[in-house]
Amino acid sequence: MPKKFFQRYMPKRETLRDNKALKVFGSLLHDPNLWCLNRRSASGAFAVGLFMAFVPLPSQMIMAAGLAILFGVNLPLAVALVWVSNPITMPVLFYLAYKLGTWMMNSPPYPFHFELSWHYLAEQMSHIGPPFLLGCATSGLVMAVIGYFAVRGIWRYSVVRSWEKRKLRLPKKIKEVLPNPNKPS
Numbered sequence: 091m092p093k094k095f096f097q098r099y100m101p102k103r104e105t106l107r108d109n110k111a112l113k114v115f116g117s118l119l120h121d122p123n124l125w126c127l128n129r130r131s132a133s134g135a136f137a138v139g140l141f142m143a144f145v146p147l148p149s150q151m152i153m154a155a156g157l158a159i160l161f162g163v164n165l166p167l168a169v170a171l172v173w174v175s176n177p178i179t180m181p182v183l184f185y186l187a188y189k190l191g192t193w194m195m196n197s198p199p200y201p202f203h204f205e206l207s208w209h210y211l212a213e214q215m216s217h218i219g220p221p222f223l224l225g226c227a228t229s230g231l232v233m234a235v236i237g238y239f240a241v242r243g244i245w246r247y248s249v250v251r252s253w254e255k256r257k258l259r260l261p262k263k264i265k266e267v268l269p270n271p272n273k274p275s
Contacts, residue, residue: 115159124158124165129245134163136237139171144230146184146222150175171237184226188218191225 123131135158142154150172158168175183192199200217 115155118159121159121162123162127164127167129242131162131164132167132245133238133241134158134161135165135167136171136241137234138163138168140174140237141230141234142168142172143174144183144187144226144233146226183229184222187225187229188222189225190228191221191223194224194228195221197221 138157138161139154142150142157145153147153151169154168154172155165158165189199200214
């Protein structure tokens, strides 16, 4: 069940291989282990993708692909999971990461007012940068660990459940194959 579910929503191999940004990796993308889907590769891809979703840089997909190649996990799944932080969810996720960072550093939140200029951004990053980056790193690590163990657990549960269903069907199959001793020949 998990394998079919993930395969339905993963980007296609050709789409990622033809992506201009991922051409940086060249022949590394031809490794078949990056495209296979099993419990280990899926859970590792969840960890990589969810961690990279909290990295506040515009090149998250390229970095997720690099980590997927480095760790030998499913590349399409790792790249797709980066989109947990999309333009709609990013403000909420990053605000919560900032609040977590201020809580962890035991510092009050810096008053916020927005101004579109380089001077403003440089000034604000000196105040909000450390708690924001700490919150992003912590959130990314926590989500990576949760994603890794959740996928492993769900995958294992699914496999055990399918084996149990198979065991229940087995007596019916045996009765159909074996001759019935009470039945006249």
